[in-house]
Amino acid sequence: xxxxxxxxxxxxxxxxxxxxxxxxxxxxxxxxxxxxxxxxxxxxxxxxxxxxxxxxxxxxxxxxxxxxxxxxxxxxxxxxxxxxxxxxxxxxxxxxxxxxxxxxxxxxxxxxxxxxxxxxxxxxxxxxxxxxxxxxxxxxxxxxxxxxxxxxxxxxxxxxxxxxxxxxxxxxxxxxxxxxxxxxxxxxxxxxxxxxxxxxxxxxxxxxxxxxxxxxxxxxxxxxxxxxxxxxxxxxxxxxxxxxxxxxxxxxxxxxxxxxxxxxxxxxxxxxxxxxxxxxxxxxxxxxxxxxxxxxxxxxxxxxxxxxxxxxxxxxxxxxxxxxxxxxxxxxxxxxxxxxxxxxxxxxxxxxxxxxxxxxxxxxxxxxxxxxxxxxxxxxxxxxxxxxxxxxxxxxxxxxxxxxxxxxxxxxxxxxxxxxxxxxxxxxxxxxxxxxxxxxxxxxxxxxxxxxxxxx
DNA sequence: CTAGGGTTAG
Numbered sequence: 001x002x003x004x005x006x007x008x009x010x011x012x013x014x015x016x017x018x019x020x021x022x023x024x025x026x027x028x029x030x031x032x033x034x035x036x037x038x039x040x041x042x043x044x045x046x047x048x049x050x051x052x053x054x055x056x057x058x059x060x061x062x063x064x065x066x067x068x069x070x071x072x073x074x075x076x077x078x079x080x081x082x083x084x085x086x087x088x089x090x091x092x093x094x095x096x097x098x099x100x101x102x103x104x105x106x107x108x109x110x111x112x113x114x115x116x117x118x119x120x121x122x123x124x125x126x127x128x129x130x131x132x133x134x135x136x137x138x139x140x141x142x143x144x145x146x147x148x149x150x151x152x153x154x155x156x157x158x159x160x161x162x163x164x165x166x167x168x169x170x171x172x173x174x175x176x177x178x179x180x181x182x183x184x185x186x187x188x189x190x191x192x193x194x195x196x197x198x199x200x201x202x203x204x205x206x207x208x209x210x211x212x213x214x215x216x217x218x219x220x221x222x223x224x225x226x227x228x229x230x231x232x233x234x235x236x237x238x239x240x241x242x243x244x245x246x247x248x249x250x251x252x253x254x255x256x257x258x259x260x261x262x263x264x265x266x267x268x269x270x271x272x273x274x275x276x277x278x279x280x281x282x283x284x285x286x287x288x289x290x291x292x293x294x295x296x297x298x299x300x301x302x303x304x305x306x307x308x309x310x311x312x313x314x315x316x317x318x319x320x321x322x323x324x325x326x327x328x329x330x331x332x333x334x335x336x337x338x339x340x341x342x343x344x345x346x347x348x349x350x351x352x353x354x355x356x357x358x359x360x361x362x363x364x365x366x367x368x369x370x371x372x373x374x375x376x377x378x379x380x381x382x383x384x385x386x387x388x389x390x391x392x393x394x395x396x397x398x399x400x401x402x403x404x405x406x407x408x409x410x411x412x413x414x415x416x417x418x419x420x421x422x423x424x425x426x427x428x429x430x431x432x433x434x435x436x437x438x439x440x441x442x443x444x445x446x447x448x449x450x451x452x453x454x455x456x
Numbered sequence: 457c458t459a460g461g462g463t464t465a466g
Contacts, residue, residue, distance in 0.1 A: 045457095046458075049459085077459065080460070083460090084459070084460065106459095110460085111460040111461075112459080113460095115460065137460095139460055140460080140461080142460090145461085174461050174462040176462080177462040180463085207462095207463095208463075210463080212464060213463050213464090215463090215464085216464060216465095238463090239464085240463055242464085244463075246464090273464095274465085275465050278466080279464080279465065282465075311465075311466065
């Protein structure tokens with residue numbers, strides 16, 4: 001039974017799109033076409049959304065050709081939908097060209113393109129377009145801030161947030177989760193508190209997204225007190241809220257509390273998902289709760305195997321290796337339902353370093369170097385195992401190899417924020433103005449057990 | 457009848 005007109009047909013396709021029946025929406029669209037009903041801008045808008053949800057660039061391209069056939073390429077609405085589709089598929093050249101075909105592109109068209117640039121790591125293009133677009137609204141600012149956050153451009157994201165406020169654009173509910181992610185990435189506790197305060201001032205009530213971001217942000221900035229406070233203050237909580245709390249405990253080495261939170265969560269009738277499990281395993285790992293972690297994994301394997309991902313398996317390898325249970329770790333690796341990537345072997349060699357397991361470290365290092373000859377970390381870790389075991393000849397041999405192969409070490413660093421100043425430290429750093437006091441304090445904290453021969 | 461931006465892990 002063909003539809004009466006394009007309005008009825010579009011309504012039917014839209015219902016399918018909204019109901020997430022995207023394949024059906026596309027099929028219905030083709031049927032409407034073959035029934036001889038010419039689609040309009042709304043029809044294309046909704047069916048393009050389904051094509052995006054299906055992540056099917058082929059469908060998008062066919063729809064684009066169809067748009068051209070009906071002379072709708074210059075329509076703003078259709079144009080924006082095309083830009084959005086291509087941008088989400090990562091086809092940035094096509095997205096740009098769709099914007100170019102649009103007669104008078106508006107703020108929506110530009111924002112869709114900017115979001116696409118950021119998702120595809122093209123920060124400079126995004127920034128340039130953001131600067132020169134004719135009009136910016138809160139959504140465009142959010143797209144920039146969120147895109148920077150996701151790309152790890154944390155200073156840029158926080159800077160954009162401040163600039164937005166300075167220009168008098170009022171942040172909304174979506175702005176805060178974006179910027180708080182960056183604050184958390186940077187571990188900037190003071191900035192986090194200011195952002196929190198401005199959210200309360202501007203919005204009054206904080207929704208569950210903002211609450212979740214705060215719980216996580218405070219924990220990742222090292223303030224579990226603030227994190228738990230934010231958690232308790234939330235009226236509505238969802239699985240993400242619990243995950244944020246559990247992961248926060250885990251990251252701060254509080255495995256027992258993570259497990260406790262999980263108990264409470266289950267008592268409230270919530271089921272763990274992959275993030276919950278990862279947080280729990282991570283927490284057990286860092287608190288030395290080997291048996292607890294292993295049994296959580298085993299239970300998940302039996303009861304909800306669907307949530308298990310390579311990360312979870314990697315966590316278990318880490319757990320067993322750190323606990324000196326190398327036989328269990330090896331058996332576990334052999335029984336993996338997939339090929340272990342390089343990270344699995346790195347977990348194991350990390351355990352070898354802790355437990356001075358020279359022989360195993362050698363064979364694992366060989367594997368890592370076979371998988372990635374440029375990998376420096378295996379050399380460093382191996383050399384640390386040798387120095388721990390007192391094999392100085394082997395240490396100098398490794399150092400020579402690193403030099404000969406022209407491998408570069410990426411130096412790790414850490415930082416801490418004190419009253420809005422960020423202090424960064426590298427290994428063996430002596431540049432800080434209070435260097436002497438810091439090393440003195442370190443020595444008194446560490447006692448005399450410190451191994452000076454370690455490279456990392 | 458409609459579009460673009462949001463939370464948790466690594």
